[in-house]
Amino acid sequence: MKLVIERLGHLGDGIARGPDGPVYIPGLLPGEEVEGTLNGDRLIDPRIVTPSPDRKKPPCPHARTCGGCLMQHAADPFVTAWKEGIVKGALAGQGLDAPFRPSHSSPPNSRRRATLAARKTKGGALIGFHARGSDLIIPVPYCHLLHPDLLATLPALEALTRAGGSRSTELALTVTRSLSGPDVSVSGGKELDGALRMDLARIAETHGLARLTWDGETVALRTAPMQRFGKALVAPPPGAFLQATPDGEAALLSAVTEAVGGAKRIADLFAGCGTFALPLSEQAELHAVEGETAMTAALEKGWRATPGLKKLTTETRDLFRRPLEPDELRAFDAVVIDPPRAGAEAQFATLARSAVPVVAAVSCNPVTFARDARLLTAAGFRLDWVQVIDQFRWSAHVELAARFSR
């Protein structure tokens, strides 16, 4: 059977119109003609008859199987336009549109943080990303996503897996690049006892890990794993949220800084460890609100240790249950908001009722962003611009920054 791909699904699968409804074919691009045997809503053994001009040879030999990347077969301008289309589609679903600024995409080998799967094997250890839709681990020694410093931790991760993993269960290894060396956090490992603790500490020492955390317990702290946010240095708690690439973070910060303009009193909501609050406190007074106590504490410590910053206060608060109310928001002439994937419906609702004139929003989910944006535009805000900032190259993730004002 011959089919033509009409569009991409939300995971990047090509979608064609089959005799009984949509057919999903991974690795295909719109306009491509494909032949194969139809089995339900799948095409078995697809052979591309007419390739798209947007098709390119994937740089990684594992591109067809590894779940870390879904779009290596597509040229960068195509992926950028696809991601912008996803945001425009989500906005249109809420009756909204906006001017789009040129997108920013992070380069290959720039991910500074990743969670890898690992399993002990007869001969050693297998470490990598899961294959698509499977438990199989695809090794990543030449991964085109990860920063070389993360790839350089593979021998350490192998040693950790051999020491504290098992052949029947899988470890999750979160590795973050810090100014002081790799920060590694492991979950799913063997229960800690005296011997394992000593083994792990020795591995951390041998491989120069800044910190090693085992199922929530810090088992080695050679040196605090520092991150720089503007002039400030912060030691985030183990596993804390950080933007995925340094240049993506810089692009988000530049968009947010421009969006808040000359504001003098800014609230940073869902502030994390201070990615935006600390650099912004070089020019304005900040109130940083975050749900995790350890992150708020790290942010505040970084601020205290940095001379020359303006006043900054922190608050640990669940913004889903207890959003800042309009009378609290009166203190600010701009708000930065960067919620998790679920969005921040309750907080956007109180922003809509507040007198805040400018909102700089960052989002990793266009659907919840569009839902929340509508709350603001219905209350008289204008959506001034949107910019797609793609830190998750070759994936189906979409991130954006946007400015609202009134």
Ligand SMILES: C[S@@+](CC[C@H](N)C(=O)[O-])C[C@H]1O[C@@H](n2cnc3c(N)ncnc32)[C@H](O)[C@@H]1O
């Ligand atoms: C997308 S991250 C952004 C963090 C920070 N703006 C940054 O760029 O590093 C979202 C943050 O929201 C926090 N968070 C999640 N749920 C929350 C809640 N209900 N209330 C307050 N903060 C929450 C997370 O701990 C995380 O730090």
